[in-house]
Amino acid sequence: MENSPVRDYFHNIYQTMRTILIGMRISLKYCFAKTITLQYPDVAPALQPRYRGFHFFEVEKCIACDLCAKACPVDCIYIEKTGPRKIDKVTGVATGGLMTRYAIDYAKCMFCALCVDPCPTECIHMGNIHDLSGYDRESMIVEFTDLAKKGMQTPQPLWMTKPDAEVPDWARQRKQEWLDFAHSRDKLTGDDGRRRDEMMKAIDPKA
Numbered sequence: 001m002e003n004s005p006v007r008d009y010f011h012n013i014y015q016t017m018r019t020i021l022i023g024m025r026i027s028l029k030y031c032f033a034k035t036i037t038l039q040y041p042d043v044a045p046a047l048q049p050r051y052r053g054f055h056f057f058e059v060e061k062c063i064a065c066d067l068c069a070k071a072c073p074v075d076c077i078y079i080e081k082t083g084p085r086k087i088d089k090v091t092g093v094a095t096g097g098l099m100t101r102y103a104i105d106y107a108k109c110m111f112c113a114l115c116v117d118p119c120p121t122e123c124i125h126m127g128n129i130h131d132l133s134g135y136d137r138e139s140m141i142v143e144f145t146d147l148a149k150k151g152m153q154t155p156q157p158l159w160m161t162k163p164d165a166e167v168p169d170w171a172r173q174r175k176q177e178w179l180d181f182a183h184s185r186d187k188l189t190g191d192d193g194r195r196r197d198e199m200m201k202a203i204d205p206k207a
Contacts, residue, residue, distance in 0.1 A: 041159075044170035045130050052111040053129040056153045056183055057102060057144040060093045060198035061123035064102075068115035068124055076108035077115060087121055092187035093198045094121070098205060099145055106132065107140040125183065128174075131157035145203050151196045154178055 038046060047053075064081040083097025113126050134140045135158075142155050156175065164172050177183075181195060188195040200207035 041171070042168050044168075044174070047128055047130060051128060051130070052113050052126040054106065054127045054132065054142065054154055055104060055115075055144075056125040056127045057148075058123040058153060058184060058186075059099055059102065059145060059148040059202045060188070060195065061087070061121045061186070062099060062102065062202070063087060063094050063121055064097070064099060065120060067118040067120065071114045071118045073112065073114060074108045074110060076105040078103045078105075091198075094202065099148075099202050102144045103141055104144070105141045106134070107137050127154050127183075129154065129157060131159070133157070148199045148203055151199065152178065153181065153184075 038044075063085040064079055066079055069075070069077040069079055078101060079099075080101035081097045081099055085094045085096035085099075087093070088095050111126070116124055116126060144153075147153065147155060156178070160167055160171050160175055167175075181189075181192060184195070188198065197207070
């Protein structure tokens with residue numbers, strides 16, 4: 001049986017009032033909640049689990065398939081290689097040609113994470129770096145292959161590159177986590193020395 005116009009009219013009013021009350025209930029819940037102030041930079045900022053900061057890039061697992069660059073809506077990912085690469089299922093690292101460049105222009109990047117999903121080897125991840133500042137446009141282009149030569153998978157904010165005595169405890173701990181590859185979960189987990197060797201093999205023909 002079809003609803004009458006009068007019944008539809010009052011049903012719409014009911015739905016409108018119901019949705020407004022639901023929204024107000026959520027708003028009032030947070031309106032009167034106790035405010036918590038984090039004393040940054042002495043205390044680490046509170047980042048949500050799905051926070052999207054500067055990427056982590058695992059060059060030893062990258063096969064340079066260009067799927068991340070193709071998925072990028074602003075064309076800010078630049079990949080260069082000497083030849084085709086493929087994953088060795090035994091070791092979990094890529095073999096073949098060398099990675100000569102993997103760079104991301106963060107002056108363009110929208111941190112949308114569309115580059116992460118299509119990666120077949122899961123070598124690129126959104127990171128937990130909250131400081132996204134830079135002094136010029138050139139410094140916003142991160143050369144991940146250059147970072148790999150230093151045994152790093154993600155850049156460090158400028159202020160965190162200061163001596164350990166000049167940065168808070170949480171910053172020292174986070175830097176150490178990056179150097180220990182704490183976010184990586186693969187066949188090289190726990191073997192940091194071998195991981196660094198594989199990183200060098202991916203970019204240096206003499207390694």
